Amino acid sequence: MNLPEQYQQFHAEIRSTIPESRIFTDPVRTLAYGTDASFYRLIPKIVVKVRTVPEVTAVIHAAHLHKVPLTFRAAGTSLSGQAVTDSVLVMLTGAWGRYEVLEDGDKIVLEPGIIGAEANLYLKPYARKIGPDPASINAAMIGGIAANNASGMCCGTSDNSYKTVASMKIIFPDGTLLDTGDEASKIAFRQSHKELLAEIELLRDEIAAQPELVERIRHKFKIKNTTGYSLNAFVDYQDVFDILNHLFIGSEGTLGFIAEITYRTVVEQEHKASAMIFFPDIGTACQGVMRLYRPLVSATEMVDRIGLRSVEDEPGMPAYLKEFGEEVTAILVEVRANDHEELHRCIDGVKERLEGIPTVMPIEFTTVKAEYERYWDIRKNVFPAVGNVRPAGTTVLIEDVAFPLEHLAEATLDLRRAMDKHGYHEGIIYGHALDGNLHFVFSQDFSNETEIKRYADLMDDVAELVVHRYNGSLKAEHGTGRNMAPYVEMEWGRQAYQFMRRIKKLFDPEGLINPDVIITDKANLHLENIKPAVVAHPLIDKCIECGYCESNCPSRNLTVTPRQRIVLQREIARLQKSGQDPERLAELLKGYEYFGDKTCATDGLCQLPCPVKINTGDHTKHWRAQHMSQDARRIAEFVAGHxxxxxxxxxxxxxxxxxxxxxxxxxxxxxxxxxxxxxxxxxxxxxxxxxxxxxxxxxxxxxxxxxxxxxxxxxxxxxxxxxxxxxxxxxxxxxxxxxxxxxxxxxxxxxxxxxxxxxxxxxxxxxxxxxxxxxxxxxxxxxxxxxxxxxxxxxxxxxxxxxxxxxxxxxxxxxxxxPAEFIHDFLLDKLEFTQLPETVAVHVTCSSLKMGLQDKFLAVAQKCAAKVVRPPKIKCCGFAGDAGFETPELNASALEGLKEALPPETTSGYSNSRTCEIGLSSASGLSYQSVAYLVDRATKAKGNA
Structure with missing residues (x-):
């Protein structure tokens, strides 16, 4: 362990609280764990996986004692560089999953390691959901969603974390824990942190005394805005704890650690309809958007002609996309309601609002799920399309701005001109148009100074356009991060920016908590430490390192994930091609044997959520083939022949x-x-x-x-x-x-x-x-x-x-x-079913998921048993053929929590792969067998007495 002295001391300090098995300094895991979804690369010196509040407190104390900077990380899906560091990375992997539904679903308490979609699953029985709905909701964790004030297609500025937070548990940079929802905790905090609270009140009063600044803050947050700190907390609230609650939203881990958040939930309306409306050009489309409003519509997504062209050859896309002219722009509108009558009133209302605006095709809404999902597939496939077609060795970037809605048409056209000016002709503009929130996505080569300057010039022009011409937001929902930190003062002005600097200094006087994020003195920070884009292998070269794959991976809490395997492969390929640092290459290759190869289940579930449909398991099989000994091949040939x-x-x-x-x-x-x-x-x-x-x-x-x-x-x-x-x-x-x-x-x-x-x-x-x-x-x-x-x-x-x-x-x-498919398709009408008065567990194997058979499996099980449970966090079992015998820790890690997730009255479990059933039985203590056994128990031949 070759670390600077203060890091060695930090390492020694935290070992008394945190097991060494969760502290990493080796080159394999610091590289793999240090990567997030942004286009920045910093390799931490130490990575620590924390599971409890005392562990976080111990890490914070040790950091201050030895003057070591910390960065907190949840799922690592952030796009703006707010979750990377070359110091100490503190990860939530494998824990922080406690939740509690309150007040019949009106509130939910969530720890930061819960994935956003899981929170909505917990709320589904109450017909509620959390307000934030980022596109990454199936991968992003609550800690990151709150810390970035992530929004999405439907929540706008009314249902995001800022508007729906009820209370928090916060660990401050001095290690103190505050529960803003608990009166005793607040009383104790008032006594222990009088000066901090007094300074917050002083900031509140100073801001209130400057009417122009107050008006500016209100204006800035009428549209989506995640640039800088949430100064609106000082304008919207008087109570110091309310200010704290809302100031931590969007603070990107720079003020402390969110250990728990309680959200007020929103109604999940049952009835939905969508229309893909095509306008002759982007300006006309924006004019249409400007006539719509919430709550008439729940979402209004725009896709320009280049975006439509990028997906028109994808399976299931309508043929008419190819027939449109060069300027046609789509607006995808969704309406939601509590009943059919209200839904159709909303549909009629949209048509009335758009009357008189020319469209390429008549406006037709559909309430058929398969049809409106096809529309949403067009929208969802835009970003992956760029990732799929980008030249090898380039990075796909997605930038994120917002304009006041009244300027949307002209601002969008200006943005298009700026992209064309700098040679980004194939860049796509799309986004949450009803919020004035546009994403522009393009491929970028960072391999030489000319290309880096081209990107820098584009960002300077975009900043000028957004800030000075339209008074918009340079980061609408992706967070400031390192990407926009140099522009925060430009967007907000010196006066507001000085308040932000005071906030950072007040909470983190030594600047040790996520330094350079949001507040920085480095004018070119956004151009530093850019990830190398390496060509490694065609099976993985399209990876955009978004991390969407990670929640499906059975080794995610044991070794590495598909994203992290690809990161390691890219670094191995870079070192092999360059001939640099042979010692580091040797360490990576040796470490990869276990972390990358032996603990990969090759189940392919990573492909399902992957935007560019990479099956990292296929690459692992290729890697095994390339590194297999002749003796192993001879043995395999013998087995096949006998x-x-x-x-x-x-x-x-x-x-x-x-x-x-x-x-x-x-x-x-x-x-x-x-x-x-x-x-x-x-x-x-x-x-x-x-x-x-x-x-x-x-x-x-x-x-x-x-x-x-x-x-x-x-x-x-x-x-x-x-x-x-x-x-x-x-x-x-x-x-x-x-x-x-x-x-x-x-x-x-x-x-x-x-x-x-x-x-x-x-x-x-x-x-x-x-x-x-x-x-x-x-x-x-x-x-x-x-x-x-x-x-x-x-x-x-x-x-x-x-x-x-x-x-x-x-x-x-x-x-x-x-079995489950055959029984569902051929036997349901040929057998007489009697529901067993039991609670049974089911596990749908990876292969069945990839074949889309989960609904059929569940339908068969529900015919057989009174109650069927399928623990939502259990994905692949990790047994992986014979890996459960050879590498039993993979199976154990993949099924951690299975036993606790099953109701105590569960009698037995059922699946459709014998080896998977062995692993499931071992982890749960229950007998897991084929679904055929369950069906046999619950049926008799028709006509039999």
């Missing part, structure tokens, strides 16, 4: 393990297994009490001639090898349960021939051997074609991941189904 013998051996081995478990007991088996796993360096699989015994292949009873229906049933190699565990609820093999369900529904089961030799190839692909996997899949496909009469009979496989792979690699038109 697959029947291998599966038979696996059944015998599992049977012996089950016998040993019965003989020795759980504790002894656990101890012996852990010892062997440790001594072998992870080569010996970790045993679990839920390890299955060998499977028994069931023989179908119903003959085809006597059956009404036929199905080809291919039990996967997992289903053929792994039977139930000793503690499983149902002692039958999966094939027995599956055939029982099928035959009750009148289906004759056909097995493919030579079944013990067959495999979809997934185990080989996941290890980095796709060529072997594809050979196995091709052999399987031939057998299934023959068994299904060239695809005339549907094919059922009992393991969802296998079906997902078969659908991807098979060349024929076989009709392939996994």
């Amino acid at each position: 697959f029947a013998g291998i599966t038979s051996t696996a059944r015998i081995a599992l049977g012996l393990a089950n016998f040993a478990h019965s003989l020795l007991g759980t504790n002894a088996m656990n101890s012996l297994s852990k010892m062997a796993h440790t001594i072998s360096g992870g080569a010996s699989p970790q045993w679990t009490p839920w390890m299955p015994k060998g499977a028994v292949l069931a023989k179908p009873k119903l003959k085809p001639k006597k059956a009404q229906h036929q199905v080809v049933y291919f039990p996967s190699c997992l289903g053929r090898s792994m039977g139930p565990a000793k503690e499983d609820r149902d002692a039958r093999s999966l094939t027995e349960a599956m055939i029982s369900v099928l035959e009750k529904a009148g289906y004759a089961v056909i097995y493919p021939s030579d079944m013990d030799e067959l495999c979809c190839g997934m185990p080989f692909e996941s290890k980095g051997l796709p060529e072997i996997g594809d050979r196995m899949a091709a052999k399987l496909e031939k057998k299934l074609l023959k068994a299904s009469n060239d695809g005339a009979i549907p094919v059922l496989c009992d393991t969802s991941p296998c079906v997902y792979r078969m659908r991807r690699v098979f060349k024929s038109e076989l009709k392939l189904y996994e």
Whole structure:
């Protein structure tokens, strides 16, 4: 650990409170964890993951003792550089998830590590939601949403964090905790911080004594504005604690740490309708926007012609987009209401307001969800489209300004001219037009001084345009950060800026809390420490490092996330190409073996929320292929060539393990297994009490001639090898349960021939051997074609991941189904269901999520049980084939909190992948088995007594 002396002292100080397992100084994790969604790169010297208020307090005390700057980080989705540092980064990863719904949903208490969409999920039963609705709501955490005063498409300036905050728990730079919602806490704070509160009151009174400044503040916050501090807190409120509440909103972690926030919630209206309205040009579109208002409409989003062109070739986009002229601009309008009548009044009101303004097509609203979601896909795909088509080695930037609505048309045209002037002809203008809030997005090369100057000149011209010509906001909702800190005084004027400097000095006199963010003395801060844009590999080069993938990643709290794997890959590629710092390269490569490769589940869930649809798991498989030894390849070839013998051996081995478990007991088996796993360096699989015994292949009873229906049933190699565990609820093999369900529904089961030799190839692909996997899949496909009469009979496989792979690699038109899907599509009307009076848990596997089967899975489960629970925070289980045996800590980390998330009355759990079920059982202590077992328990053949 080669750190400056004060950092060594800081490190030693915090180790007495925080476990060393959550303090990082190595080059792998400081680089990976230090990256956020902005285009700035600073590598922290130390990263600390904090889980409790005492830990935050200890870190703050140590920082002041040793004069070490701190920066707080939640999800790292911020775009303006407010969450990067070259000092100490304090992260909330893996904790801070407590919440409490109050007053029948009218309020909600949230800790800062809760993702915004999760908060809305907690409020859904009350038909409420939090006010802020940033585009990053599925990834951004509450701490960042509040600290940046993030808004979005619908909340405008009326429902953002500033307007809906009720109270906070704040940790100040001196380590004091204040709860502004608790009278005792406020009384104690008044006694301990008299001078601070007196200074706040003095600032309030000084501002109030300057009418011109008061008017300026009010004007600035009539539109969206996150440039600088929330000076409106001193104008809108008299009570010092109300001022504190609102001053911390938008403070970007520069005044202290928000440990908890209580929001007043807003109504989530049930009825919605949307219209994509096309105007002949951007000026006319803005004229239309200027006639609309809230609450008549809830959202009004603008997309210029370049933006429409960028998405017109995407799947599902309407063909007419390609037929529009060069100036056509779209306005996406959404109206919401509590009932149908009110909704149609709003629709009529929009049409009346826009009467007389020319449109390219008639205005047509739709209340059909699939149709209006297609409109919103146009809007949502604009930013990713730029990321997808940008030249390799460039960065995609999204800037964020706001104009007074009365100037929207002329200001938008001026913004377009400024972009064209500096050569950003392909830059797209879009955004929350009803709020005068426009984003402009473009690709930028930062590799040479000429390009950096071009960007700097653009930003200077934009600042001149926004501030001096239209008195707008240089940052409407993305926060000041490092990106706009040099322009804060320009936007606000010297008088207001001096008040902001006094605020920073008052709370953080030593300047140790997130320095240079919002307040800086560096005129070119926005041009310093720019991320290198490195070409690493086509599978990952389009990554914009937004972090949307992270909440889905099973290793997010153990090692690194997809974004962080890509960051490491880019740095490895940079060092390899440049030949610089071979020692650092060696450290990164060595660290990547575990952090990047071994703990990647390759589940592909990262692709679902990714704006540019990167599957980092595919890159991990490629990496494994490139780094595989010849011995490993020879072993894999042997396994593929002797697959029947291998599966038979696996059944015998599992049977012996089950016998040993019965003989020795759980504790002894656990101890012996852990010892062997440790001594072998992870080569010996970790045993679990839920390890299955060998499977028994069931023989179908119903003959085809006597059956009404036929199905080809291919039990996967997992289903053929792994039977139930000793503690499983149902002692039958999966094939027995599956055939029982099928035959009750009148289906004759056909097995493919030579079944013990067959495999979809997934185990080989996941290890980095796709060529072997594809050979196995091709052999399987031939057998299934023959068994299904060239695809005339549907094919059922009992393991969802296998079906997902078969659908991807098979060349024929076989009709392939996994259990929940087949039961939903074919058996619901052929079986008599009786809801079991139980609470059961379900886990929808990654492959089923990627195939879009979660609704069908839940529908089947709900037919079978009175109550079905699916813990929202549990995504991929992290078992990842055999990784749960080889790297059990990945499975344990991915399922942390599962047991606590299940109601105590839960009787059992159900999924659709045998290895996933082993991991789920281990984490929860409940028996998890295939959904086929649940259906078999809850059904009988129709007509049976």
